[in-house]
Amino acid sequence: MSQRDFVSAEEVAQRAGVSRSAVSRAFTPGASVSEATRQKVLQAAEELGYQVNHLARGLMRNESGIVCLIVSDVATPYRSALLRELTLQLQLAGKVAMLINTDRSDGSVNTALQQAIRYRADASVILSGLPDKSITQLCLRSGQRLVLINRDEDQSGPLHINLDDREAAARVVTAFVRAGCSRLAFANSEAGTPSLMAREEGFIAAARDHGLEVVVERHGWTGYEAGRVLAQRLLTRKERPDAVFCATDLLACGFMDAARHQFSLSIPQQLCVVGFDDIEQASWSSYRLTTFSQPVAAIAREAVTWLSENGVVQGKSLRLHSDLVWRDSVRGG
Amino acid sequence: MSQRDFVSAEEVAQRAGVSRSAVSRAFTPGASVSEATRQKVLQAAEELGYQVNHLARGLMRNESGIVCLIVSDVATPYRSALLRELTLQLQLAGKVAMLINTDRSDGSVNTALQQAIRYRADASVILSGLPDKSITQLCLRSGQRLVLINRDEDQSGPLHINLDDREAAARVVTAFVRAGCSRLAFANSEAGTPSLMAREEGFIAAARDHGLEVVVERHGWTGYEAGRVLAQRLLTRKERPDAVFCATDLLACGFMDAARHQFSLSIPQQLCVVGFDDIEQASWSSYRLTTFSQPVAAIAREAVTWLSENGVVQGKSLRLHSDLVWRDSVRGG
DNA sequence: GCGCTTATTGCAAGCGTGTGCAAATGCTGC
DNA sequence: GCAGCATTTGCACACGCTTGCAATAAGCGC
Numbered sequence: 001m002s003q004r005d006f007v008s009a010e011e012v013a014q015r016a017g018v019s020r021s022a023v024s025r026a027f028t029p030g031a032s033v034s035e036a037t038r039q040k041v042l043q044a045a046e047e048l049g050y051q052v053n054h055l056a057r058g059l060m061r062n063e064s065g066i067v068c069l070i071v072s073d074v075a076t077p078y079r080s081a082l083l084r085e086l087t088l089q090l091q092l093a094g095k096v097a098m099l100i101n102t103d104r105s106d107g108s109v110n111t112a113l114q115q116a117i118r119y120r121a122d123a124s125v126i127l128s129g130l131p132d133k134s135i136t137q138l139c140l141r142s143g144q145r146l147v148l149i150n151r152d153e154d155q156s157g158p159l160h161i162n163l164d165d166r167e168a169a170a171r172v173v174t175a176f177v178r179a180g181c182s183r184l185a186f187a188n189s190e191a192g193t194p195s196l197m198a199r200e201e202g203f204i205a206a207a208r209d210h211g212l213e214v215v216v217e218r219h220g221w222t223g224y225e226a227g228r229v230l231a232q233r234l235l236t237r238k239e240r241p242d243a244v245f246c247a248t249d250l251l252a253c254g255f256m257d258a259a260r261h262q263f264s265l266s267i268p269q270q271l272c273v274v275g276f277d278d279i280e281q282a283s284w285s286s287y288r289l290t291t292f293s294q295p296v297a298a299i300a301r302e303a304v305t306w307l308s309e310n311g312v313v314q315g316k317s318l319r320l321h322s323d324l325v326w327r328d329s330v331r332g333g
Numbered sequence: 334m335s336q337r338d339f340v341s342a343e344e345v346a347q348r349a350g351v352s353r354s355a356v357s358r359a360f361t362p363g364a365s366v367s368e369a370t371r372q373k374v375l376q377a378a379e380e381l382g383y384q385v386n387h388l389a390r391g392l393m394r395n396e397s398g399i400v401c402l403i404v405s406d407v408a409t410p411y412r413s414a415l416l417r418e419l420t421l422q423l424q425l426a427g428k429v430a431m432l433i434n435t436d437r438s439d440g441s442v443n444t445a446l447q448q449a450i451r452y453r454a455d456a457s458v459i460l461s462g463l464p465d466k467s468i469t470q471l472c473l474r475s476g477q478r479l480v481l482i483n484r485d486e487d488q489s490g491p492l493h494i495n496l497d498d499r500e501a502a503a504r505v506v507t508a509f510v511r512a513g514c515s516r517l518a519f520a521n522s523e524a525g526t527p528s529l530m531a532r533e534e535g536f537i538a539a540a541r542d543h544g545l546e547v548v549v550e551r552h553g554w555t556g557y558e559a560g561r562v563l564a565q566r567l568l569t570r571k572e573r574p575d576a577v578f579c580a581t582d583l584l585a586c587g588f589m590d591a592a593r594h595q596f597s598l599s600i601p602q603q604l605c606v607v608g609f610d611d612i613e614q615a616s617w618s619s620y621r622l623t624t625f626s627q628p629v630a631a632i633a634r635e636a637v638t639w640l641s642e643n644g645v646v647q648g649k650s651l652r653l654h655s656d657l658v659w660r661d662s663v664r665g666g
Numbered sequence: 667g668c669g670c671t672t673a674t675t676g677c678a679a680g681c682g683t684g685t686g687c688a689a690a691t692g693c694t695g696c
Numbered sequence: 697g698c699a700g701c702a703t704t705t706g707c708a709c710a711c712g713c714t715t716g717c718a719a720t721a722a723g724c725g726c
Contacts, residue, residue, distance in 0.1 A: 003476050003645055004475065004477075005475060006682095008681095008682060008683090018705085018706090019706050022704090022706080023683095024682095025684090028684075031684090031685090032704065032705085033704075034705090037704080052683080053453060054453070054683095055388045055389075055392045055682080057684075058388045059389055060682085060684045060711055061711090063337070064388060066431075066452075069432070074420065076413075077408070077410070079413075080407055080413035083407055096433065096448060099430045099432040100420070100429065101417065101421055101424060101430075118385055118386065119388065119399075120386060120388050141382075142340070143339070258618075261619075262618075280408075281614060285595075286590050286620075287619075339712095341711095342712065343712080351675085351676095353712090353713085354677080354715080357712095357714060358674095358675090358714090361714075361715095365675085367673075370675085388712080388713090389713040391713095392682065392683090392711095392712085392714095393681050393712085393715080394681090394713090394714070395681075
């Protein structure tokens with residue numbers, strides 16, 4: 001262990017010629033200190049470079065100020081956008097984000113939550129995977145709040161934030177039929193996330209309402225490469241689809257690239273494509289993808305306000321709306 | 334404040350019928366406990382859902398296990414890739430990442446570092462911006478380690494990790510002349526980051542060695558949109574460049590899209606483009622961009638091993654090599 | 667059983683902070 | 697000057713953990 005020597009409140013107190021409690025109070029909003037000593041303390045602190053020890057404060061207050069963000073595939077555009085928004089909002093609310101990267105194994109979310117408990121995080125936000133019920137129970141019992149984003153699976157304690165995936169999928173169908181498409185396809189990943197499945201099911205159901213069948217393919221883990229493979233599969237069918245809804249923009253990008261460069265199809269003339277997430281790349285002029293925007297800012301805002309409410313809060317379930325942003329990958333926008 | 338009630342070592346001790354110290358030792362690798370009591374403790378802990386309080390442990394051990402990652406523009410492909418690698422390596426090393434989002438204002442890195450101090454982070458890794466020397470001094474004096482990635486600016490305490498930007502830039506020049514290009518341009522952002530400037534200067538210098546002039550344009554903050562603007566500026570010159578080195582892949586993507594869709598230029602026939610970072614999009618078939626790979630994994634590994642060495646460490650400066658990955662945006666790869 | 671060494675155990679102090687409580691200080695009106 | 701009050705201040709304990717130290721238990725050769 002290296003030499004660690006942070007300046008403590010004691011030293012500040014001595015320099016300012018006051019008691020240690022005065023120092024503590026000077027850094028506690030709303031505490032009973034005269035302006036005079038407050039200034040003395042603040043100056044001494046400034047000179048010494050004192051910063052309140054949040055480990056100790058957290059220990060006393062039983063409130064660490066830490067919020068744990070549990071997420072896999074951080075490097076993915078949608079995930080990182082949500083992450084940015086969350087950290088931003090958290091900082092604005094005076095909290096700080098602890099980032100835990102999970103892989104796709106079941107246990108990894110559990111260990112992440114245990115880590116959150118060890119650091120006595122005020123709350124955890126889960127963006128990927130699903131923890132065992134026993135662990136969530138432990139969290140709630142310990143007084144740790146939980147936010148589940150796009151994880152469905154209603155439990156009673158946590159805050160659930162979901163999108164209107166099914167309705168969105170229905171809107172895609174009407175867009176496709178309005179564009180004159182009839183051979184619909186859905187390109188999904190094998191991840192089987194609730195929100196992805198909701199899009200798939202919603203799409204199939206809405207198509208059926210229009211008397212249309214849907215060809216579904218699933219492959220890989222919601223990335224660009226998977227999109228290419230799905231294109232390979234779907235575009236080589238004898239009845240080639242003329243409209244495909246991709247569960248994700250990343251899939252859509254891969255799909256479009258394969259469709260154009262490998263199958264020489266022109267979009268939207270020969271093939272209409274819709275994605276989901278509205279990642280930055282969807283707006284790039286090589287894609288100009290029609291897609292649904294994830295209301296990341298709203299999600300983050302809802303999450304942060306809920307978890308910084310004081311008093312005992314109860315879980316609730318929010319369903320946010322995702323706008324269809326029209327670009328050029330569907331005819332007749 | 335909500336009801337917070339985590340289970341403490343005391344309760345575990347009671348249930349296991351041992352003293353509180355025994356519990357502590359059972360969770361401390363290498364401590365002196367008999368296997369029998371260790372098992373008793375572990376079982377009781379399991380039953381109660383006990384997790385060691387790392388706030389308290391950090392307070393005692395003077396070592397929080399927290400490493401602070403300070404970064405702006407998290408949602409950017411290169412940044413998020415580096416972030417992923419860092420969090421991964423940190424977790425492997427038994428540390429946990431605290432993520433602080435900075436904006437581009439000068440003070441924001443400073444406040445971020447203060448936050449790091451407040452949580453008594455074992456170390457901070459700075460991916461964006463540059464802290465005031467007074468703050469870095471405070472960190473080092475307090476025994477907090479500092480890693481600066483691609484920030485140049487040699488100070489003595491921290492670990493510096495940089496790339497061979499100048500050499501890389503020189504390699505681009507030779508690639509361009511080998512492709513028969515003669516009207517070189519450099520597309521940069523206004524950010525003025527040391528590494529970006531090193532690429533610019535290296536490029537100009539190497540071009541001069543070949544008797545070539547370079548047209549330089551700078552705009553915006555290293556994003557796709559800025560790339561489009563730069564294309565606008567550079568491709569409307571009477572002497573239109575036939576080879577452009579973009580300081581960043583993101584710039585390059587914007588540049589390529591504008592060049593193709595707006596100026597109807599074909600790449601690499603009429604225009605050669607090289608980027609930097611090797612973000613995922615660079616490999617997408619709409620771009621197939623020749624670029625330099627950032628050795629993110631190596632960067633993260635170096636950073637984490639350095640900051641988890643024990644004993645007092647001294648700063649050092651590492652310069653890593655970035656490979657040129659050849660794709661199709663330059664003739665004659 | 668005894669003396670010896672060695673592995674375990676419990677006690678208690680301490681890490682840096684917040685906060686209730688009582689003492690002290692300042693202020694007002696007379 | 698003094699009583700009466702509101703505001704400030706310091707003391708001391710608590711938070712949950714680690715760890716040095718002394719005490720106890722265990723093991724061993726005789």
